[in-house]
Amino acid sequence: MRKAIICTFGILFLTLALLTAQDHSHHNHDHNHSHDHSSHGHDHSGHNHDHHGHDHSGHNHSHDGHHGHNHASHGHDDHGHGHHCDCGKHDDSFDAGAVAFHHIMDANQFRVFGDINVPLPCFLKSDDGFKAMLSSSFGNAGHGNGKYAIDKYVMVHGTVMRVADEGFPMGKVEVNCYGHEEIVKDGKELPLFTVSYQGKCWKLHEKSTLDGGILGGGITSFYDFSITKNVFTMLLGFLILFLLFRTAAKAYTTRKGMAPKGIQSLLEPVVLFIRDEVAVPFFGHKADKFLPYLLSVFFFIVGLNLIGQIPFFPGSGNVTGSLSVTAVLAIFTFVITTINGNKHYWEHIVWMPGVPAWVKIILTPVEIMGMFIKPLTLMLRLFANITAGHIVLVIFVSLIFIFGGAPSMYESGNMGGSILGTAMAIPLTMFMMAIELLVAFIQGFVFCILSAAYIGAAVEDAHH
Amino acid sequence: MTGTLAALGAGLAVIGAGIGIGNIGGKAMEAIARQPEAAGDIRSNMILMAALIEGAALIAIILAFFIN
Numbered sequence: 001m002r003k004a005i006i007c008t009f010g011i012l013f014l015t016l017a018l019l020t021a022q023d024h025s026h027h028n029h030d031h032n033h034s035h036d037h038s039s040h041g042h043d044h045s046g047h048n049h050d051h052h053g054h055d056h057s058g059h060n061h062s063h064d065g066h067h068g069h070n071h072a073s074h075g076h077d078d079h080g081h082g083h084h085c086d087c088g089k090h091d092d093s094f095d096a097g098a099v100a101f102h103h104i105m106d107a108n109q110f111r112v113f114g115d116i117n118v119p120l121p122c123f124l125k126s127d128d129g130f131k132a133m134l135s136s137s138f139g140n141a142g143h144g145n146g147k148y149a150i151d152k153y154v155m156v157h158g159t160v161m162r163v164a165d166e167g168f169p170m171g172k173v174e175v176n177c178y179g180h181e182e183i184v185k186d187g188k189e190l191p192l193f194t195v196s197y198q199g200k201c202w203k204l205h206e207k208s209t210l211d212g213g214i215l216g217g218g219i220t221s222f223y224d225f226s227i228t229k230n231v232f233t234m235l236l237g238f239l240i241l242f243l244l245f246r247t248a249a250k251a252y253t254t255r256k257g258m259a260p261k262g263i264q265s266l267l268e269p270v271v272l273f274i275r276d277e278v279a280v281p282f283f284g285h286k287a288d289k290f291l292p293y294l295l296s297v298f299f300f301i302v303g304l305n306l307i308g309q310i311p312f313f314p315g316s317g318n319v320t321g322s323l324s325v326t327a328v329l330a331i332f333t334f335v336i337t338t339i340n341g342n343k344h345y346w347e348h349i350v351w352m353p354g355v356p357a358w359v360k361i362i363l364t365p366v367e368i369m370g371m372f373i374k375p376l377t378l379m380l381r382l383f384a385n386i387t388a389g390h391i392v393l394v395i396f397v398s399l400i401f402i403f404g405g406a407p408s409m410y411e412s413g414n415m416g417g418s419i420l421g422t423a424m425a426i427p428l429t430m431f432m433m434a435i436e437l438l439v440a441f442i443q444g445f446v447f448c449i450l451s452a453a454y455i456g457a458a459v460e461d462a463h464h
Numbered sequence: 465m466t467g468t469l470a471a472l473g474a475g476l477a478v479i480g481a482g483i484g485i486g487n488i489g490g491k492a493m494e495a496i497a498r499q500p501e502a503a504g505d506i507r508s509n510m511i512l513m514a515a516l517i518e519g520a521a522l523i524a525i526i527l528a529f530f531i532n
Contacts, residue, residue, distance in 0.1 A: 277508055377519035384522045446515040449508065 096398035100391045104318045107144070107158035107229045109135040112313045115142050120232055122160055124153060126222035128170070135160070135226075141177075149175045153222075154195050154204065158229075161193055161204040162222045168202055230325065233317030237304045245299075274298055278449050282456030290455055293336060297329060298448040305386060305440035309433065320443075321386035323379065330379035333451040338371075341458035374454050378447060385443050389436045396432055399425040470528035477528070481521030485514045 110118040119136035131151055138146025138155035146155030151170050152163040156178050176196040183192045193204040207224035227235075244263055251264040260268050274295055279287040304319045319325055347353060349367040351360060403421030404413035492510040496503045 277504075377516075377523065380522045380526050381515060381519050384526065385518075442511065446511060449512055450515060453512070 096395050096402055099398055100394035102157060103316075103394050104321055104387050104390050105159070106318075106322060108155065108160045108224075108226055109144070109158050110229050110232060110313065110317075111144065111158065115140055117144070117158070118313065120229065121227045122153075123225040123227075124160060124162075124222055125225060126152075126162060128152070145178055147174060148172050149195065149197065154178070156193050156195070156204065159206070160224060160226065161195075161206055162220070163195065163202045164205045164221060165202050168197070173197065229317050230319045230322055233307055233315075233319050234304065234325070236314055237300070237307050237319070240307075241299055241303050270298075271295060274448060278445075278452045282449075282452040283459065286459055290336075290452070290459075293332070294448050294452055297332070297451060298444050301329070301382065301447055302441055302444035305444060306437075308386065308390070309436055309440060318387065318390050320382055321390055323383050326379045326382045329382070329447065330375035333378060333454060334372075334375040336451075337374075337455050337458045340455060342460075344460065345458040374450075378450055382443055382447055385439055389432070389439055393429060393432050393436065396425055396428045399428070474525045474528040477521045477524030481517055484517040488513050488517070 108122055109120055112118060117136070117140065119134040122131075122133055122135050124131045128151060131153070133150065135155065137148075137150060138153075138160075139148045141147040144155070144158035148154075149163065149168070150172050152168050153160055154163065154175060155161075176198075179194040179196065179201060181192050181194070193206070194201040195204055196202075205220040205222065207222060208219045244267065247262075248264045248267045251261065255261065255264070259265075275287065275291055279291045279294055283290055301320055304317075304325075307315050308318055308320065310316060349371065350364060352363060352367075355363065400418055400421040401413070403424070404415075404418035488510055492506050495506050499506075
């Protein structure tokens with residue numbers, strides 16, 4: 001029994017890690033597709049020391065006029081060397097929304113504070129081949145941006161992107177700065193990232209996602225298989241849970257017949273709670289078959305929620321607030337429900353007994369839709385709750401900067417306002433942290449109990 | 465314009481979910497007051513029902529988010 005739990009843990013987490021590594025779809029980050037020719041060949045207007053030295057701002061202007069929809073970036077100030085980058089437009093003021101948005105996203109490096117980043121391994125695959133390196137080899141130009149382009153790859157705001165253009169040189173070259181603008185395509189605003197190199201703006205591709213463009217994104221010129229911030233946090237969570245459960249499981253042999261002690265007495269009530277309150281009511285005599293899965297998702301979600309609440313280095317990763325992770329968890333529940341569904345379950349979906357035929361014609365499509373909506377809501381509920389918590393916390397901390405009226409995140413503003421903001425931010429943040437602590441457990445429990453309800457309905461014995 | 469409409473839609477979804485979860489919470493409190501010995505069962509069912517309502521609201525909010 002205990003061994004089964006540990007084995008399930010191992011398999012579940014390794015699968016999760018691999019799956020997310022392959023497809024961390026950037027749900028909240030639309031990708032630009034290769035067919036919008038927006039800021040190509042924007043020559044910049046002379047701030048940088050380039051060889052050409054021409055001021056092509058007139059050209060740039062006409063281009064903007066042509067598109068007519070270029071918006072100021074959302075507070076992403078990209079001026080790596082302390083001056084403005086001419087790729088894209090800039091709004092230097094502090095934007096709490098952008099900071100929060102940036103925080104909840106996955107990244108290829110782990111930011112500790114300021115410009116100090118923990119390097120993470122990058123595994124990148126493009127038409128030019130496979131490339132493995134540390135994220136620190138991009139150098140540090142501040143604000144999470146890299147100093148160098150390596151084989152066309154660049155680091156923008158902590159995320160690896162690739163120059164879409166063929167003419168860009170391979171190997172390690174120093175780039176100037178990064179730009180960000182919004183372009184409008186098919187009525188949707190899409191972000192377009194650019195890098196300035198030798199006086200030219202080069203359009204950047206974000207990594208490919210496998211969602212087929214439903215959540216934005218799509219197939220671009222490269223795939224990213226890196227150990228990102230989320231994957232790193234997930235592996236850390238896996239390690240912590242593994243050690244905890246290994247210790248607890250060992251105690252059942254070394255301390256046989258004795259009262260539980262230490263970690264064992266921390267975990268045993270929780271395991272028993274899940275068994276008695278979730279598994280047994282929904283599965284009856286089949287509880288032991290599904291208990292390992294329920295315990296795995298419960299501890300995985302709660303563990304990562306709690307790691308995400310730690311505001312400094314090993315924590316703060318928004319793993320359970322990432323759609324790909326919650327999607328994988330929901331797919332697990334869906335697959336288990338579907339393969340374990342008995343005759344009784346399928347009968348009630350496809351052709352329910354004792355219902356007039358004309359009602360069946362209406363009900364069957366609804367039931368079939370319901371099969372897919374259940375895991376969809378599982379996925380969205382966890383994602384939205386955790387992401388919302390992270391965003392609210394960042395916004396509350398941002399009150400300090402909003403009241404301080406600082407022109408940007410790295411400059412100082414007005415002291416009195418900052419103190420007022422701090423006085424508001426501290427109690428609000430503490431209150432929110434307490435709520436989030438509760439939410440961390442409730443969402444783990446809700447995911448677990450709803451999975452049990454869905455699977456339980458599929459394996460229930462016929463009783464009519 | 466679509467952004468404003470999406471925000472309105474998200475707000476309406478939240479109102480609906482608020483009414484629903486409020487009802488569940490109120491009724492659960494009443495039930496616990498009537499039968500304190502069943503508090504455990506009522507509480508876990510309350511959370512389950514609140515989570516289901518939340519699911520409907522979240523779909524609306526996510527849709528608003530993507531349409532925006």
